Amino acid sequence: MRTVLEARDLVKQYPGVLAVDGASFSIREGICFGLLGPNGAGKTTTVEIIEGVTAATSGDVYYFGEIAGARFRQEAGIQFQNTALQDYITVGETIEMFRSLYDRQADFDEIVEQCSLGDLLDRDNRKLSGGQRQRLLLAVALVNRPRLIFLDEPTTGLDPQARRNFWELVQSIRASGSTILLTTHYMDEAQVLCDEIAIMDAGKIIAQGSPEELLEKQYDGLIIELPISDLTDELSAVPHTVYENLGIIEVVTTDVSESLKLLTPHVSNLNQIKIRQPNLEDLFLDLTGHTLRT
Amino acid sequence: MLKRIYAIFQARNREFMRDRGTLAWNLILPVALMFGLSFAFSNDRDAYTVGVLQQSAEIDAAEHVFLQTHYINFVAYKDFDLAMRKVARHQLDLLVEFGDEPKYWVNSDSPKGYFAEIALLNAGSENATSIDKQEITGDAVGYADWLLPGILGMNMMFSCLFGVGYVVVRYRKNGFLKRLRATPLTSLEFIIAQVSSRLVLTLVITCFIYAGTHLILGTRMDGSYFTLFLIAVVGAISLVSLGLVVSARVTSEELAGGLLNLINWPMMMLSGVWFSLEGAPEAVRMAANIFPLTHVLNSARAVMLDGATLADVAPSLLALTAISIVFFAIGAKIFRWSQD
Numbered sequence: 001m002r003t004v005l006e007a008r009d010l011v012k013q014y015p016g017v018l019a020v021d022g023a024s025f026s027i028r029e030g031i032c033f034g035l036l037g038p039n040g041a042g043k044t045t046t047v048e049i050i051e052g053v054t055a056a057t058s059g060d061v062y063y064f065g066e067i068a069g070a071r072f073r074q075e076a077g078i079q080f081q082n083t084a085l086q087d088y089i090t091v092g093e094t095i096e097m098f099r100s101l102y103d104r105q106a107d108f109d110e111i112v113e114q115c116s117l118g119d120l121l122d123r124d125n126r127k128l129s130g131g132q133r134q135r136l137l138l139a140v141a142l143v144n145r146p147r148l149i150f151l152d153e154p155t156t157g158l159d160p161q162a163r164r165n166f167w168e169l170v171q172s173i174r175a176s177g178s179t180i181l182l183t184t185h186y187m188d189e190a191q192v193l194c195d196e197i198a199i200m201d202a203g204k205i206i207a208q209g210s211p212e213e214l215l216e217k218q219y220d221g222l223i224i225e226l227p228i229s230d231l232t233d234e235l236s237a238v239p240h241t242v243y244e245n246l247g248i249i250e251v252v253t254t255d256v257s258e259s260l261k262l263l264t265p266h267v268s269n270l271n272q273i274k275i276r277q278p279n280l281e282d283l284f285l286d287l288t289g290h291t292l293r294t
Numbered sequence: 295m296l297k298r299i300y301a302i303f304q305a306r307n308r309e310f311m312r313d314r315g316t317l318a319w320n321l322i323l324p325v326a327l328m329f330g331l332s333f334a335f336s337n338d339r340d341a342y343t344v345g346v347l348q349q350s351a352e353i354d355a356a357e358h359v360f361l362q363t364h365y366i367n368f369v370a371y372k373d374f375d376l377a378m379r380k381v382a383r384h385q386l387d388l389l390v391e392f393g394d395e396p397k398y399w400v401n402s403d404s405p406k407g408y409f410a411e412i413a414l415l416n417a418g419s420e421n422a423t424s425i426d427k428q429e430i431t432g433d434a435v436g437y438a439d440w441l442l443p444g445i446l447g448m449n450m451m452f453s454c455l456f457g458v459g460y461v462v463v464r465y466r467k468n469g470f471l472k473r474l475r476a477t478p479l480t481s482l483e484f485i486i487a488q489v490s491s492r493l494v495l496t497l498v499i500t501c502f503i504y505a506g507t508h509l510i511l512g513t514r515m516d517g518s519y520f521t522l523f524l525i526a527v528v529g530a531i532s533l534v535s536l537g538l539v540v541s542a543r544v545t546s547e548e549l550a551g552g553l554l555n556l557i558n559w560p561m562m563m564l565s566g567v568w569f570s571l572e573g574a575p576e577a578v579r580m581a582a583n584i585f586p587l588t589h590v591l592n593s594a595r596a597v598m599l600d601g602a603t604l605a606d607v608a609p610s611l612l613a614l615t616a617i618s619i620v621f622f623a624i625g626a627k628i629f630r631w632s633q634d
Contacts, residue, residue: 053475053632070478078476084468086305088312093305100301101477140473 001028002064004148004179005050010059012045012203019045020056021203027148027196032170032180034194036187036280038288042203043183044081047152050181051078063148074103077146077178079137081153085125092121095139102144115139115169131162138169149173151182155189167192187281197280201288211280218286219278221254230269245285252278298479302487310457310495320499324449328442328507342366342410345377347391358392360417366410379600381407382432388414397426404434435599439514442507443594444567446500450526451561451587453499454533455540455554457492462541463550466632475631485626489534496530497523516601522594524604528611529590532618536586538625545632561585566592589613 005027012020020042027033037043048054050061052068063072085094095112099105112118115135120128128136134154141149151170155163163186170193174180184190190197191211198208207214220241228247240259243250253259256275264270311317346353346361346368353368355361361368371377371389380386381401387410389399398414400407414425465471474484501523507513515522536557544550564571564578565587571579582588593610596602604611 051476053472073476073478076476078473080469080473080476082469083473084465084470085473086309086470088309089305093308097301097305098477101298101474101479103478 001030003027003062004029004064005068005181006062006065007046007050008060008062010046010049010061011057012042012049012054013057018203020049022059023200023203023205025198025205025208027179027181029147029179030174030177031195032174032182032193034190034197035181035183035200036185036190036197036284037183037200038185038284041200041288043200044152046200047150047181047183051076051150072148074144075147077141077144077149079134079141079149079151079154081156081183083137085136087124087126089125090122091117091125091128091136094125094136095143098140099143104144106143106145111139111142114142114172130158131165134158134162134166135169138166138173142173146178148179148181151180153184154182155184155186163189187279187284191280199284199287206287207283211283214283215278215280218283219252221252222256223276223278223282224251224253224256224259224263225249225274225276226251226263226267227269227272230267230272232266232268243282243286250282295480295483299483299487299490302474302479302484303491306461306488306491307495310491320449320453321503324445324503325506328438328445328503328511342387342406342413343385344368344410344414345371345380345386345389347371347374347377347389358390358396358417360390360414363413363417366413378430382430383599384432384434390414395426396424397428399428399430401432402429403431433514435514438507438511439599440570440595441568442504442511442513443591443598445507446504446526447529447565447587447591447594448562448567449503450496450500450530450590451533451558453496454492454530455537455558457495458488458534458537459541459550459554460547462488462538463544463547466541466545466630467547469632471631481629481631482626485538485622485629489531489538489622492534492537493527493530496534497526500526500530513598515598517597517603521602521604521607522597525590525593525597525607525611525614528614528618529586529594532586532590532614532621535618535621535625539621539628542625542628543630561587564588565590566595583613586614586617589617 003026007026008024010020010023011018023042023046035043035047045054049056049059050068052073061068063075089097092112095108095117099108112121115138117132117135117139120132120136125136138151138154141151154170155166158166167189170180170182174193180193182190182193194211196208196210197214198205200206209217226249228244228249231249241252243252251259251263260273263273267273342365344366348370349372351370353361353370369386377386377389378399381389381399384401384404384406387404387406391397398411400411411427462471508515537554540553540557541550544553562568564582565585566582567587571582589610593602593607596607
């Protein structure tokens with residue numbers, strides 16, 4: 001698969017704040033690439049540099065091997081985290097207006113159907129619910145049949161049902177062959193949608209790969225989870241990687257039976273012990289803020 | 295390029311036309327002002343105004359006893375043609391010239407001219423010298439005639455400055471400009487669309503208000519409608535361009551409002567919207583020429599009240615064109631999509 005986009009050593013320095021600190025990554029054609037990180041990690045700034053709406057202090061962005069320019073603007077579809085639309089303009093007029101700005105144009109009816117906006121075409125932009133608004137913003141991002149779509153925290157503020165509906169929409173877009181760059185801090189969203197992820201913290205990419213690869217690399221086995229309050233004494237005797245977060249102890253092990261034998265003498269309430277597969281949430285927390293000891 | 299400009303132009307027009315409150319305000323305010331003020335000042339001037347034809351700007355009351363008459367406002371005129379026009383239009387009740395061969399000019403249709411003439415002839419009658427009488431005729435220019443260009447110009451000024459300046463800043467602040475920046479739309483295309491949209495809307499509204507007040511109040515129109523329309527077009531472009539300069543980088547609506555008011559108020563006070571600057575100091579009149587509205591109003595009044603031709607108002611049109619080019623170039627040069 002070809003590389004659609006490559007970011008090389010992106011740096012963004014604001015007065016007194018280094019928002020992006022040498023971020024580099026590349027995205028292959030046809031995948032959903034997730035850029036994950038805690039709030040303030042520099043995800044949105046990085047993406048806006050790539051989109052061309054924020055100037056980088058240094059670094060370059062390549063689109064199909066060329067410096068991103070006019071072709072990129074024609075072929076990229078963008079959904080910002082926060083976008084105001086014009087007041088008094090209807091959903092249909094908004095889509096049509098943005099569609100007119102591109103040489104490549106998607107079929108109006110197709111976009112409307114894909115984003116389930118058929119019943120809302122005559123509705124004023126101001127009178128949309130959060131989910132409807134996100135669907136409209138996605139439709140606006142699709143007006144040019146984009147080869148690369150940027151979705152910046154698209155489900156922030158949506159209720160669980162609206163989030164799941166939006167995921168289905170993103171999956172259908174990906175299935176149609178478009179490449180997607182998704183920024184999110186919802187790990188379940190990234191787990192469901194992303195083929196590859198990069199985790200950002202303090203302006204730097206601290207991990208990159210497929211979720212499976214990253215999980216395998218970070219976790220050798222399963223996780224045994226129990227509340228810290230149920231421990232009767234220190235776990236220094238347990239020969240495993242142990243993470244602590246929000247009052248929970250996580251023990252990573254390849255031999256659950258053996259580990260449980262070692263743990264149980266130190267635990268007051270065995271009913272609270274859980275055994276599970278590690279997930280992106282664990283990875284994210286461990287890489288960006290967990291207290292870690294081995 | 296044209297397709298993109300038209301898309302933004304059309305969207306902005308729709309946004310404005312559907313904002314009923316703003317649209318109504320743009321239409322109702324000038325009409326209400328026009329009717330209210332023309333009614334309030336329907337008696338025009340209470341005091342008598344007499345022009346004194348002389349080279350000096352200062353009136354020497356010792357020159358003739360008439361110049362010492364109470365309740366008459368004496369104004370010096372060097373330009374005979376200008377003074378005559380004012381007598382013809384009842385803006386001066388009388389024009390006098392003292393010296394070796396004293397004369398006076400009076401409009402035989404002017405009631406106030408009749409009484410001013412009696413006052414002149416009775417002044418110092420015990421040692422009166424002969425004074426030649428010249429009669430002229432002409433219809434009165436009412437306050438409404440004089441005020442209409444001012445009201446239209448003021449409305450145009452608010453519409454152009456706020457319609458571009460405030461709206462662009464709002465778009466920038468709420469992120470709509472950032473969204474547009476992520477499309478193939480260029481800043482020049484966006485600016486052209488905004489300027490065109492505001493120009494068309496302002497001209498339509500101005501023509502509508504003019505037609506309404508002209509038909510109902512029967513205001514004077516001595517010149518060509520085409521010339522007047524051309525003045526409105528060039529004037530609106532210059533005012534829109536000024537709004538563009540203000541909005542090119544500002545990201546706060548409050549700051550934009552303050553800056554626009556900083557421009558609006560001096561322009562409204564010094565450009566002759568409400569009153570003539572004829573009696574004002576030379577420096578003030580010169581300073582007023584930096585404002586586009588001054589050129590708009592002077593040339594519009596010349597066309598409407600004096601029947602000025604396109605050639606007569608060409609200097610003002612050229613000044614407005616130059617102002618437009620300078621402001622548009624600055625606005626386009628310093629324009630920023632977002633704060634970054």
